[in-house]
Amino acid sequence: MAANDVYVYDFAEGNKDMADLLGGKGANLAEMTNLGLPVPPGFTITTEACRAYLATGREPDGLAEQIDAHLAALEEARGKRLGDAADPLLVSVRSGARFSMPGMMETVLNVGLNDESVSGLAAQAGGDERFAWDSYRRLIQMFGKTVCEVPGEEFEHALEEAKRARDTHNDLDLGADDLRALVDSYKKIFTKHTGREFPQDAREQLNLAICAVFESWHAERAILYRRQERIPADLGTAVNVVAMVFGNLGPDSGTGVAFTRDPASGTQGIYGDYLANAQGEDVVAGIRNTIPLQELERLDKKSYDELLGIMSKLESHYRDLCDIEFTIEQGKLWMLQTRVGKRTAAAAFIIAGQLVDEGLIDLDEAVRRVNGAQLGQLMFPRFDLSDEPKALAKGVGASPGAAVGKAVFDAKRAVELAKEGEPVILVRRETNPDDLPGMIAAQGILTSRGGKTSHAAVVARGMGKTCVCGADTLEVDTRGKKFTVDGRVIAEGEVISIDGTTGSVYIGEVPVRPSAVVRYFEGEIESTEDALVKAVHRIMSHADGARRLRVRTNADTGEDAARARRFGAEGIGLCRTEHMFLGDRRELVERLILARTDGERQEALDALLPLQRADFLEIFQAMDGLPVTVRLIDPPLHEFLPPLEELAVSVAVAHERGEDVAKAEAMLAAVRRIHEQNPMLGLRGVRLGLVIPGLFAMQVRAIAQAAAECKRNGGNPCPEIMVPLVGAVQELETVRAEAERIIADAGAEDVSIGTMIEVPRAALTSGQIAEAAEFFSFGTNDLTQMAWGFSRDDVEGAFFWRYIELGIFGISPFESIDRDGVGRLVRIAVDEGRAARPDLKLGVCGEHGGDPESVHFFHEVGLDYVSCSPFRVPIARLEAGRAAI
Ligand code: PEP
Numbered sequence: 001m002a003a004n005d006v007y008v009y010d011f012a013e014g015n016k017d018m019a020d021l022l023g024g025k026g027a028n029l030a031e032m033t034n035l036g037l038p039v040p041p042g043f044t045i046t047t048e049a050c051r052a053y054l055a056t057g058r059e060p061d062g063l064a065e066q067i068d069a070h071l072a073a074l075e076e077a078r079g080k081r082l083g084d085a086a087d088p089l090l091v092s093v094r095s096g097a098r099f100s101m102p103g104m105m106e107t108v109l110n111v112g113l114n115d116e117s118v119s120g121l122a123a124q125a126g127g128d129e130r131f132a133w134d135s136y137r138r139l140i141q142m143f144g145k146t147v148c149e150v151p152g153e154e155f156e157h158a159l160e161e162a163k164r165a166r167d168t169h170n171d172l173d174l175g176a177d178d179l180r181a182l183v184d185s186y187k188k189i190f191t192k193h194t195g196r197e198f199p200q201d202a203r204e205q206l207n208l209a210i211c212a213v214f215e216s217w218h219a220e221r222a223i224l225y226r227r228q229e230r231i232p233a234d235l236g237t238a239v240n241v242v243a244m245v246f247g248n249l250g251p252d253s254g255t256g257v258a259f260t261r262d263p264a265s266g267t268q269g270i271y272g273d274y275l276a277n278a279q280g281e282d283v284v285a286g287i288r289n290t291i292p293l294q295e296l297e298r299l300d301k302k303s304y305d306e307l308l309g310i311m312s313k314l315e316s317h318y319r320d321l322c323d324i325e326f327t328i329e330q331g332k333l334w335m336l337q338t339r340v341g342k343r344t345a346a347a348a349f350i351i352a353g354q355l356v357d358e359g360l361i362d363l364d365e366a367v368r369r370v371n372g373a374q375l376g377q378l379m380f381p382r383f384d385l386s387d388e389p390k391a392l393a394k395g396v397g398a399s400p401g402a403a404v405g406k407a408v409f410d411a412k413r414a415v416e417l418a419k420e421g422e423p424v425i426l427v428r429r430e431t432n433p434d435d436l437p438g439m440i441a442a443q444g445i446l447t448s449r450g451g452k453t454s455h456a457a458v459v460a461r462g463m464g465k466t467c468v469c470g471a472d473t474l475e476v477d478t479r480g481k482k483f484t485v486d487g488r489v490i491a492e493g494e495v496i497s498i499d500g501t502t503g504s505v506y507i508g509e510v511p512v513r514p515s516a517v518v519r520y521f522e523g524e525i526e527s528t529e530d531a532l533v534k535a536v537h538r539i540m541s542h543a544d545g546a547r548r549l550r551v552r553t554n555a556d557t558g559e560d561a562a563r564a565r566r567f568g569a570e571g572i573g574l575c576r577t578e579h580m581f582l583g584d585r586r587e588l589v590e591r592l593i594l595a596r597t598d599g600e601r602q603e604a605l606d607a608l609l610p611l612q613r614a615d616f617l618e619i620f621q622a623m624d625g626l627p628v629t630v631r632l633i634d635p636p637l638h639e640f641l642p643p644l645e646e647l648a649v650s651v652a653v654a655h656e657r658g659e660d661v662a663k664a665e666a667m668l669a670a671v672r673r674i675h676e677q678n679p680m681l682g683l684r685g686v687r688l689g690l691v692i693p694g695l696f697a698m699q700v701r702a703i704a705q706a707a708a709e710c711k712r713n714g715g716n717p718c719p720e721i722m723v724p725l726v727g728a729v730q731e732l733e734t735v736r737a738e739a740e741r742i743i744a745d746a747g748a749e750d751v752s753i754g755t756m757i758e759v760p761r762a763a764l765t766s767g768q769i770a771e772a773a774e775f776f777s778f779g780t781n782d783l784t785q786m787a788w789g790f791s792r793d794d795v796e797g798a799f800f801w802r803y804i805e806l807g808i809f810g811i812s813p814f815e816s817i818d819r820d821g822v823g824r825l826v827r828i829a830v831d832e833g834r835a836a837r838p839d840l841k842l843g844v845c846g847e848h849g850g851d852p853e854s855v856h857f858f859h860e861v862g863l864d865y866v867s868c869s870p871f872r873v874p875i876a877r878l879e880a881g882r883a884a885i
């Protein structure tokens, strides 16, 4: 990097849009400065400087000089000099990355104090010796811990010791002499651990503090936090050097935090806490009890009124809920930080609606301010907390939902109890692939270790199962089949409730209530009935008006189709017909598979035909007037027969007992005949249709007849026949030729025929395939499986957690589309398919169709629709709107 790069910006030189360079805190301090708000003067050292430092291990050329220049300006502004014995300038050195990483990185306050300037500070504070020595001891403590890695407990012990000697628990009871003695003890602790004296040179203190903040980017907890929150690892942090203002200068001073509205509910009002005569870290550390912000009005009306004025100015300027940190120094208000505040999912919708009403944002912006993940959270059933149950423990809400069940401590027991119909919660220290059957059987999973990317979290999210992980106050004793929290023992079989959204764990059964948002989608409550539902309705309506992508659903029954339609589905993108061959119909399928003659096979098909016809009729009726894509049978046939080992054992046992085994043996022979090592790459999809005479024909006939019947009854069916697993146009042409004949025979009209694109070869030869297809639907589940060579049924629990830990991918590619690889195949097929057939209809029906990130990708590449499970339909609608705005 060149020596003339700019690494330091005065607050007056930045603005809120410079967060990449100045970090969130620096950019917002600059914005507030330029708004004319009372921000203590200061400057920001850029993230670029941090990256250069971390790359080379030393400060980039030119940085020191730039800091000197800005420091001189700061000294000028305050009329004080850093390190001056008579009237010292003190500064805070604060981290501030692009994305907020609360408490993950370092801050050092009171930089600039030493054995001499401590007296100068006292003199300037009207002879307040106590304040000066307290500030000095805070510097040594923070500096020692942060910059020189002195164990923090040693300082805390010394402070406790000093309080014990005075027989008090309150820091404020320590006098100037006590604090002076404490400074001595702190200095000894510092020297013991670092082998050097506490640095007296103020500029050296500043330098070391800045480098420590840079280095804190690589602190273990910061790395972990970034991984959990998917914050890129190479951004680096900015450093803010700010003139100190003191909230601990007496009863007319103090410090506080505030929100411009309630971040939990969105309700407007004054939300915040205040602590008189204290510095910011006292609030965070919970050393003394704060008072509600409203009480500040009584203590200091002038500052209170000014604060309210600033809060309302910030809201209208940021056009959003802001959170704020402030300090009052002897009656003078100072703003130390603001940012657009985090909020709950419900508050996000409500606040967006309120801001529209207040004319601060338009509806486009309101749609941008919320997202599908938040809407998804609002659709889970919730615990009814009206009785205010006390949480036993708290972990990370890793996979949302409200689960209640008996605590069990191993996977085997979970499976046993679940088989008996008992709901269970699997409790483990952490999970591993051996726990998978138990995780599947359980209502929810609770672990005492690991975060949002742990095995438990990743697998649970993949399964849509409630999970709380990292509840670290739990001592899990799997052998003893119990866990202990704060001395309370919970044994196997005791009922617990876990909340996968908030991470709370409760003893006993907390009642569950259905989500109001789902009840609204279901049409059970009016959109005006509650504030949240009203906001959701309004934002969804606007997203619907804005989106280009249509949203269909994956549904195989009339009931699912009807529900999805209530949720806003505009047709069916995937009706999987294999689900119609289970239950009582399995026997007919067995007959089909076991048939030894054409006649036997035809008999089985003839028996299936009316059943299939009735299935389709029901679905066409539920989706009357909307397209219904019916996929011809796809899975390998062995899925309809008993497992080989199980069958072999039962035949052997029956033999032993002298029972008649002829039928069972015929079945065993058939299972052996069709057994495959790799069934997902074997006889399935279009291959079945080409190998088993009459199978696809029966399905096409049932679709065509059902459509014709529906039409005769006055309906408006819009069937689309979809052929799975095609890899070559010739496969499709063969099926198509036969299907067209059958459709014509049945007298059905307007039945289009298309294919799934789920084999990489199909994507790569899509120009040819489009000649025989009126539509493509991307089967991104198989396309991901085959592009990566990952078995979709096995790998998530087996090793994805490790891949995520290593950063090979940030999220399972089965959950969110792999844009670079699988996405490239999709782009090729879109471009080449449309080039060959400009009116080719394009959709996606893999799981990705309901994933927010992926919906944006499908919008970008120009698909016509996405299709997803009924519960994801509203999420896809919202995200499709957001993608278009
Ligand atoms: C797919 O592969 O993406 C798809 C939708 O089909 P299935 O999941 O039934 O294999």
Ligand code: MG
Pocket (backbone or CB within 6 Å): 758, 779, 781, 782
């Ligand atoms: Mg598939």
